[in-house]
Amino acid sequence: MTTTEKKVVLIVDDDIDSLTQLTLHMKNMGFEVVTGETQKEGEDLINKMKPDLAIFDLMMDNKDSGFILSYKIKKKYPDVPVIIATAVTAETGLMFGLNSDEDKQWIKADLYLEKGIRYDQLQVQVKKLLKL
Amino acid sequence: MAVLKVLIVDDEVGIRSGLTRILKNFSVDFPFVEEAFTFETIEVGTGEEALSYLDSTPIDIVLLDNKLPGIHGIEVLEYINNKNIDTNVMMITSYASLDLAIKATNNGAYNFVPKPFTPQELKTAMEGITKHLYLSRMTKTLNEESKQVRFQFLSVLSHELKSPINAIEGYLRIMQDKQVGTDLNDYEQMIERSLERIRGMRSLIMDMLDLTKLENGKKKREITKVDVVQIAQISIDTMTPLAAQKNVKIFLDSDQPNIYMNADNNEMEIIFNNLISNAVKYNKTNGTVEIKIATDDNKISIAVSDTGIGMSEDDIAKLFQEFSRIKNEKTKGISGSGLGLSILKKTVEDFYHGTVTVKSTPDVGSTFTVEIPKNY
Numbered sequence: 001m002t003t004t005e006k007k008v009v010l011i012v013d014d015d016i017d018s019l020t021q022l023t024l025h026m027k028n029m030g031f032e033v034v035t036g037e038t039q040k041e042g043e044d045l046i047n048k049m050k051p052d053l054a055i056f057d058l059m060m061d062n063k064d065s066g067f068i069l070s071y072k073i074k075k076k077y078p079d080v081p082v083i084i085a086t087a088v089t090a091e092t093g094l095m096f097g098l099n100s101d102e103d104k105q106w107i108k109a110d111l112y113l114e115k116g117i118r119y120d121q122l123q124v125q126v127k128k129l130l131k132l
Numbered sequence: 133m134a135v136l137k138v139l140i141v142d143d144e145v146g147i148r149s150g151l152t153r154i155l156k157n158f159s160v161d162f163p164f165v166e167e168a169f170t171f172e173t174i175e176v177g178t179g180e181e182a183l184s185y186l187d188s189t190p191i192d193i194v195l196l197d198n199k200l201p202g203i204h205g206i207e208v209l210e211y212i213n214n215k216n217i218d219t220n221v222m223m224i225t226s227y228a229s230l231d232l233a234i235k236a237t238n239n240g241a242y243n244f245v246p247k248p249f250t251p252q253e254l255k256t257a258m259e260g261i262t263k264h265l266y267l268s269r270m271t272k273t274l275n276e277e278s279k280q281v282r283f284q285f286l287s288v289l290s291h292e293l294k295s296p297i298n299a300i301e302g303y304l305r306i307m308q309d310k311q312v313g314t315d316l317n318d319y320e321q322m323i324e325r326s327l328e329r330i331r332g333m334r335s336l337i338m339d340m341l342d343l344t345k346l347e348n349g350k351k352k353r354e355i356t357k358v359d360v361v362q363i364a365q366i367s368i369d370t371m372t373p374l375a376a377q378k379n380v381k382i383f384l385d386s387d388q389p390n391i392y393m394n395a396d397n398n399e400m401e402i403i404f405n406n407l408i409s410n411a412v413k414y415n416k417t418n419g420t421v422e423i424k425i426a427t428d429d430n431k432i433s434i435a436v437s438d439t440g441i442g443m444s445e446d447d448i449a450k451l452f453q454e455f456s457r458i459k460n461e462k463t464k465g466i467s468g469s470g471l472g473l474s475i476l477k478k479t480v481e482d483f484y485h486g487t488v489t490v491k492s493t494p495d496v497g498s499t500f501t502v503e504i505p506k507n508y
Contacts, residue, residue, distance in 0.1 A: 017299035017325050021306065028311060038460065059291060061460070087294045115298045118305060 006032040007130070010049070012042035012069060013057035013085070018115065022055060022085070025119050029126065039065035046073050051080060053130060056109075058086035070109045081129040087115040136192040136262065138173045141182040141208065142224070143200050147247070148175040151195060154251045160262045169262050179203035183211055191219045193261055196241075198225040198232060206232070209239045220265050222257060224249075288455045292336060292470070296329035328467070336469040342402070343454075343471055346478045353396045353483070360391045360400065360432060364423055367404035375412045378419070382408065386425040393432055393506060399479050403434070406476040407500050411438035413466050414498070430506055431486075437499040443492040451490065452477050476502075484508045 009031045013019040016037070023033045034051065036042045039061045046069065054073055058066035066084045073080055110129055113122070126132075138155060142148050152173040161168035174191075176182050179200045185191065186208075194212070198205035209221055221241045225232065233244045242264055245257045303322040312318045345351040361384075368382050375382055411421040419439040426433045441462040443451070450456045455470040457463070473488075480486040486504035 015295055015299065017302065017329065018295075020325070021299070021302040024306065024311065040460075087291060087298055115294070116301055119309060119311065 006030060007052040008032045008034060008049070010034050010036070010042075010045055010051035010054045010073075012036040012039070012045070012055075012060070012066075014038060014060040015057065018057065018085075022117075022122075025122055026055075026126075028119070029123060039069060042069045043072060046076060050077050053081050053083070053126065055083045055085055058084055067109075081111070082109040083111045083113055083125070083129070084109045085113045085115055085117060134167050134169050135172050136169050136265070137190065138171050138193045138195060139182060139185055139191045139219075140173055140175045140195045141177075141179065141200070141205065142175075142195075142197040143177050144197075145177075147197070147224075148177075151254070154254055155258070158255055158258065160259050162263060162266070165266065169266070171258070177201075179205065179208045182208050186212065186215075186217055186219065191217075192265060193258075194219055194221045196221055196223050198223060198236075206235060206239065209236060209241055213240050220261050222261055285454060289340070292455060293333065296333045299329050300326045332467050332469070336471070339469040339471040339475060342475050343478070346475065346482065353399070355394050355396055357392050358395050358397050358400055360393060360395075360425055360434070361386045361389065363397065363400045364404050364425060364434075367401060367408050368423070370405065371408045371412055374409065375421070378412065378415060378417045380412050380415045380417075380419045380421060382412070382421045382423070384423045384425075387427055391425055391427050391432060393504070395484070395504075399483060402479055403476060403502060406472045407434070407436040407502070410472065410500070411436050411440070411498075413468065414438065414463070415440040419497075427506075431503050432506065433501060433503045435499055435501045437497060439497045442494040442496050442498055443490075444494055448490055448492060452488075480504065 007030075009026045011019060011022050011026065011033060012035070013022065014037050019035055019037065023035060026033050031053075034045060034049065036045050042056065042060075042065070054069075056066040056069045058064070060066070062068065066086060070082045070084060073082060111125060113125065140148050140151050142151075152175060155171040155173055159168045159170045171193075174185065174189075176185060177200075180202050182194070182196070183203075186194075194208075196205045196208055200208075205223060205225065209223075211217075212219060212221060221236075222243045222245060223232070223236045223241045224245050224247060236244060242261050243257055245253065249257075303319075303326045306312070306322065307319055364384055364386075368384060371382065408421060408423070415421065415438045421439075422435075422437045424433075424435045424437075426435075443458060447458045450458070452473050454474045457468060457470040477488050480488050480502055484504045485508040486502060489501045489503075490498060491501075492498035
């Protein structure tokens with residue numbers, strides 16, 4: 001981290017263990033972490049603060065909570081990078097990866113990460129997104 | 133009223149117009165279907181014309197003569213089969229022979245009507261083919277729907293199973309990388325959480341098996357005379373350790389000291405365990421659970437009330453869906469498979485023709501009432 005002030009990451013995930021682990025990883029990377037556990041908490045946090053990075057779980061109160069949060073944060077702060085972290089792809093055989101331009105238009109996220117994320121992978125991806 | 137498109141393929145004009153005339157004022161209805169079927173005919177004189185129609189227009193039924201000037205009826209039939217065209221074929225020919233009949237039915241013709249035929253013979257044949265067409269289409273639709281439901285169920289199930297695996301894997305990797313140092317004590321919480329997730333997964337798998345057994349009717353049942361009050365007491369004893377964690381008190385109140393009915397002991401335990409464990413889990417600290425068992429000549433009613441977090445109308449609507457768990461601030465940290473109430477409802481309704489009803493007020497509590505007819 002080059003700046004003296006810590007960068008802030010917003011993490012919203014309803015799986016308490018996933019949230020704990022992501023929080024630990026991001027703190028180890030030198031971030032200050034703000035967390036929410038429901039879509040509603042996420043929405044409230046988005047209204048209150050502008051993070052440097054956001055990580056959202058996909059399936060929370062609603063099956064598409066992550067997409068909704070993504071959409072809302074991008075509307076307010078188009079420059080904040082968003083990561084959607086979920087296990088959905090492998091389960092349903094559906095592709096949610098942001099591969100085509102069409103996907104990018106409706107899924108307002110910069111990166112899609114499949115859960116079971118490893119710390120080293122997360123580090124690489126976050127650095128890329130924040131151009132660190 | 134549903135109109136079926138009939139393609140008449142015959143080189144004799146008289147036969148074609150005769151068929152059209154018979155079908156024009158004819159309708160088919162079945163006691164199990166609300167609407168009647170009528171017929172709209174299209175007439176062609178050659179097999180080649182038939183093929184071009186079949187390629188461009190959806191046709192429900194083809195009345196097909198075999199001996200045609202160009203390609204024969206049997207070749208039209210082959211074409212339909214090779215291209216998997218969704219239509220039903222009835223062969224109509226004056227050269228009725230066993231050979232052709234066998235060949236035609238082998239090639240997927242539904243039926244065979246020899247010329248000359250009376251209007252009544254044709255009508256009877258049309259009734260048969262219409263019924264066949266309707267049933268095969270219904271079956272197809274139902275199969276697709278059940279595949280869809282199954283897919284949704286499996287994708288939610290795999291999400292529920294993958295989440296704990298991801299969580300445990302995550303903790304193990306953190307330990308492997310020694311991300312919080314080399315003192316094992318600092319990982320205590322992670323180990324505890326991993327074990328908790330394993331417990332959750334195990335109970336999900338057990339619930340899944342219960343539900344599957346209920347659904348395919350493979351569950352072994354043993355109906356004996358059971359005492360509902362006694363089963364309630366056993367269930368209370370089972371749930372007492374769970375209740376003690378939140379200092380929840382459980383009270384049992386029954387009309388009579390013993391209430392007997394013919395039932396499967398395990399199923400009755402499942403009903404009580406589900407009701408009471410929910411009433412404890414979703415209760416407040418120092419809350420109470422009240423179980424009221426009442427009986428009259430016709431039914432036994434079991435009401436379990438709690439002083440817990442309660443539910444909104446919207447929540448209640450989703451309550452009995454598989455894997456539906458109400459997620460909000462108040463349910464944070466309460467674990468469950470999301471299958472308990474599905475199992476309860478299936479057991480009560482399918483095996484005992486009873487009902488499960490819910491009344492709830494947010495922040496005040498919920499009452500689940502199970503009513504089982506005595507001669508279910």
